[in-house]
Amino acid sequence: MHSFWQSTLLAPDSLPWADAQLPDQFTRFRQQVEAAAIQPAAPLPEPALPPLPPAARQLIQPLAAMDYPATDPRSSFPFPDAAFAGSETAALAHLAQYLQRGLPHSYKATRNGLHGIDYSSKFSPWLACGSLSARLVLQQLHAFETEHGHSDSSYWLWFELLWRDYFKLLQRQHGRRLYHPGGLPQRASPTHNPAAFQRWMAGQTGHALIDAGMRELAATGYLGNRMRQIVASYLIHELQCDWRAGAAWFEACLLDYDCSQNQGNWLYLAGLGTDPRGGRRFNPDKQAAEYDADGHYRQLWSQP
Ligand SMILES: Cc1cc2nc3c(=O)[nH]c(=O)nc-3n(C[C@H](O)[C@H](O)[C@H](O)COP(=O)(O)OP(=O)(O)OC[C@H]3O[C@@H](n4cnc5c(N)ncnc54)[C@H](O)[C@@H]3O)c2cc1C
Known part of the structure; x- marks a missing residue:
């Protein structure tokens, strides 16, 4: 058995600092990576593997025959549809069509969208379960830029994938310290309000935007980055609840957890x-007012 580090875009040993000295701010991390022009290695070739033993095939067969819930037409990541299936084949087809349609050139302008498929890349569920490699995404993005030009917008996909690397490297550096109730500075345990937390999870806070986001999350397992930030901030800063409870609810719901x-x-x-x-x-x-000025998203998710 051979194992290879493949969790991040940039291999930890290609970085100009030891694990324990990761810059303590994302911006410094990104600037140092870019100043040193560090790039990921090319993806490894597909390994030649023997066929699965029949007993293993039998084990996974029921998964292929599993019944999925019906697609919610409001979903921004309609996973019951074949195009969004949890396989490498679907992941590669999704990446190919995303590039063919030139979407990297509009990504930066649309990435804070709340509803729809194309406002962001939707790579995350496949990245999270390992069906898609971040290195492969970047290699194909570079090929796209060579053919169709480089833009501030296509650069932004690299920028966001660096955030992903940063959080993975932070995990490598701090491990369980990231799970302390008071976080890295080890502050006092946060306050909590169980009744408010229940209302937040159920989409019954009384704030139309928050409730819309929480309904989308529970019904579809996906929420765009902007809405994730808004509902998480609301739980922590407005409802004064324990951030770990919010993280646990996201863990229970997210397809891209x-x-x-x-x-x-x-x-x-x-x-x-x-x-x-x-x-x-x-x-x-x-x-x-800024991201749902016409109220479309709140209306769409006014019911569970
Ligand atoms: C409270 C909270 C919890 C989150 N939990 C998860 C999680 O469990 N799993 C997960 O994959 N992402 C998580 N994110 C990050 C981000 O919201 C999702 O990666 C993104 O919305 C996925 O959709 P996309 O692939 O269309 O993103 P795009 O906007 O198309 O971004 C492209 C890729 O860049 C990376 N990326 C983008 N934004 C971030 C970010 N803020 N942090 C780290 N990487 C990012 C992702 O790999 C993403 O697939 C969380 C964000 C918040 C605010």
């Missing part, structure tokens, strides 16, 4: 990670 990404983002919003600004508080009314 990845412990480093989930933990890293929750700590960042709670101000208990490495963010120098000490937490991110999003005003939900302002966010609704």
